[in-house]
Amino acid sequence: MRILFRIEARKLFRSPAFWLILALYTVSIIVILSGAEAFMNKVVGDARKNSPIPIPEFSLYAFPYIWHNLTYIAGLFKFLLAFTIILFICNEFSYRTIRQHIITGMSRESFFLAKLLSTVALSFYAASIVFGASLVLGFIHSGESETINFSAKLFFVAVYFLEVFAYLSFAGMIAFLAKKTGVAVIIFVIYAFIAEPTLGFRLPEEVSWYLPLKTFGRMIDVPNTSLMKLFGVNFSETVKWIDVVMTLIYTSATNLIIMLKLKFSDY
Amino acid sequence: MGQVIIETKSLSKHYGRIKAVDGLNLKVCRGEVHGILGPNGSGKTTTLGIVLGVIRPLSGTYKWFGNEPSATDRRRIGSTLENPLFYPYLNASDNLKIIADIRDCPHDGIDDVLQTVGLSERKKSRFSTFSMGMKQRLAIAAAMLGDPEVLIFDEPTNGLDPQGIAEIRNLVRHIAANGKTILMASHLLDEVQKLCTHVTVLQHGRCLYSGSVGQFGHSEDVVEVSTDDNTGLKAILESWKGCYSAEEVQGRLHVKLNSGFSASSLNEYAFSNGHVLGHISLISKTLEQNFLDLLKNNL
Numbered sequence: 001m002r003i004l005f006r007i008e009a010r011k012l013f014r015s016p017a018f019w020l021i022l023a024l025y026t027v028s029i030i031v032i033l034s035g036a037e038a039f040m041n042k043v044v045g046d047a048r049k050n051s052p053i054p055i056p057e058f059s060l061y062a063f064p065y066i067w068h069n070l071t072y073i074a075g076l077f078k079f080l081l082a083f084t085i086i087l088f089i090c091n092e093f094s095y096r097t098i099r100q101h102i103i104t105g106m107s108r109e110s111f112f113l114a115k116l117l118s119t120v121a122l123s124f125y126a127a128s129i130v131f132g133a134s135l136v137l138g139f140i141h142s143g144e145s146e147t148i149n150f151s152a153k154l155f156f157v158a159v160y161f162l163e164v165f166a167y168l169s170f171a172g173m174i175a176f177l178a179k180k181t182g183v184a185v186i187i188f189v190i191y192a193f194i195a196e197p198t199l200g201f202r203l204p205e206e207v208s209w210y211l212p213l214k215t216f217g218r219m220i221d222v223p224n225t226s227l228m229k230l231f232g233v234n235f236s237e238t239v240k241w242i243d244v245v246m247t248l249i250y251t252s253a254t255n256l257i258i259m260l261k262l263k264f265s266d267y
Numbered sequence: 268m269g270q271v272i273i274e275t276k277s278l279s280k281h282y283g284r285i286k287a288v289d290g291l292n293l294k295v296c297r298g299e300v301h302g303i304l305g306p307n308g309s310g311k312t313t314t315l316g317i318v319l320g321v322i323r324p325l326s327g328t329y330k331w332f333g334n335e336p337s338a339t340d341r342r343r344i345g346s347t348l349e350n351p352l353f354y355p356y357l358n359a360s361d362n363l364k365i366i367a368d369i370r371d372c373p374h375d376g377i378d379d380v381l382q383t384v385g386l387s388e389r390k391k392s393r394f395s396t397f398s399m400g401m402k403q404r405l406a407i408a409a410a411m412l413g414d415p416e417v418l419i420f421d422e423p424t425n426g427l428d429p430q431g432i433a434e435i436r437n438l439v440r441h442i443a444a445n446g447k448t449i450l451m452a453s454h455l456l457d458e459v460q461k462l463c464t465h466v467t468v469l470q471h472g473r474c475l476y477s478g479s480v481g482q483f484g485h486s487e488d489v490v491e492v493s494t495d496d497n498t499g500l501k502a503i504l505e506s507w508k509g510c511y512s513a514e515e516v517q518g519r520l521h522v523k524l525n526s527g528f529s530a531s532s533l534n535e536y537a538f539s540n541g542h543v544l545g546h547i548s549l550i551s552k553t554l555e556q557n558f559l560d561l562l563k564n565n566l
Binding site for chain 1: 316319320321322323337338339341342344346348350352353354355356357361364365366368369370371409
């Protein structure tokens with residue numbers, strides 16, 4: 001296990017492409033998270049001028065709601081990580097290093113495990129960034145009374161980890177099935193940004209509810225803002241177990257498909 | 268005969284209607300330098316791919332060291348398969364570290380194998396900057412890492428210039444001299460003749476010949492003779508123990524000899540039986556001729 005991790009780390013950490021995408025992701029996430037409140041208040045501020053009723057200021061960074069708010073926002077940008085996973089899995093096919101791995105003495109199961117480890121590590125990294133950013137922003141913006149129960153909704157970070165892991169497993173499955181980087185990226189983009197959203201609107205609610213990416217995203221639903229309360233819209237303030245269970249089922253299925261595909265293919 | 272290193276039993280792999288490997292039985296014993304010889308598309312790489320675990324056979328079985336196939340046993344085998352396969356953005360040393368980690372052997376051996384293939388100077392260069400010859404040598408270095416008992420080289424001199432070819436061949440000889448078992452696929456007869464002790468000739472995925480290179484070359488020595496009475500001579504020669512076969516070709520007899528007999532012993536035998544040869548010459552069929560004949564006869 002430790003050796004598999006070392007092998008994967010060497011491939012990733014020495015790759016300029018990996019650092020580029022990771023830096024891009026990290027910087028944009030931090031910029032977006034720390035600028036989100038100001039941005040929303042600016043938008044709402046413009047609307048307020050013409051509004052007959054008073055619209056309250058947004059406060060995204062108050063503990064413990066910050067965990068929900070920021071994991072939700074960060075969740076919108078997880079596709080960058082999906083590209084990393086697709087790129088690095090498809091590399092193994094385009095360089096045909098998967099073949100070299102097997103003839104050198106790595107079992108197909110170990111190869112799968114190595115990729116699973118990378119996916120877990122990347123998801124862990126994404127969760128850590130959100131955790132760190134939220135912690136810092138929270139302490140800067142929260143008063144003493146709020147700081148006392150700062151850990152109340154900390155579980156959102158764990159759920160965010162699962163959300164990213166599920167999403168990356170799905171991207172990994174497409175990469176393993178398509179094998180070619182370009183093809184995999186196109187399939188993924190078409191599915192994630194066009195096909196599934198379209199289906200989400202077209203299909204009846206009871207069917208579209210099962211769409212995988214929608215399910216992953218639904219775990220951390222749109223946070224309730226004071227604005228929404230004003231309009232009487234109420235979103236879930238917590239995570240529903242059924243969504244977590246569904247996500248776990250989907251993630252097991254995608255990884256099982258990857259495993260079977262690996263086991264029964266020629267390289 | 269030494270310990271059996273690899274044995275395949277009626278191995279088959281079809282791609283659609285193409286039978287890439289068709290009921291192949293292959294056996295390689297310890298210490299052999301075993302060539303797999305065949306034209307392009309004869310199933311050499313597919314065969315090696317199967318026994319190295321990357322291609323799943325349609326039917327048939329194979330055993331390494333007498334064991335069922337396993338990733339752990341593959342670590343005792345160093346191999347190159349077709350083109351050298353490495354990460355282009357990693358340097359030679361990092362690429363070999365990955366190989367060493369997969370094989371679960373220490374990194375200390377990396378400098379040694381790079382030295383052996385003459386790449387020490389370039390160990391910090393990215394693989395993508397390497398020439399074809401250097402890539403090929405890095406692949407051989409990777410195969411040698413961890414001092415495996417068996418080495419498999421698939422077309423090791425493919426794409427190399429004459430100097431590169433000579434270097435690789437010397438390297439293979441050097442490895443063989445250390446008592447390693449080598450399995451080498453090649454479509455170059457000359458290469459097999461120069462390097463191998465044993466050869467398996469493949470065509471359309473089937474084995475046409477398997478045995479020592481010496482026998483493959485020699486059994487086909489043909490002596491061409493003629494006399495006034497070819498028919499009588501033929502009858503006499505056919506009852507001679509030194510004669511494997513005799514046939515009349517354009518007014519002359521082509522006599523294949525059994526091993527241990529030479530043109531002069533034939534001459535002596537004919538003379539003592541009352542036939543004075545008007546013509547005698549040795550048509551030593553080269554391995555190449557032999558190979559081509561073998562392929563032609565099996566089309």
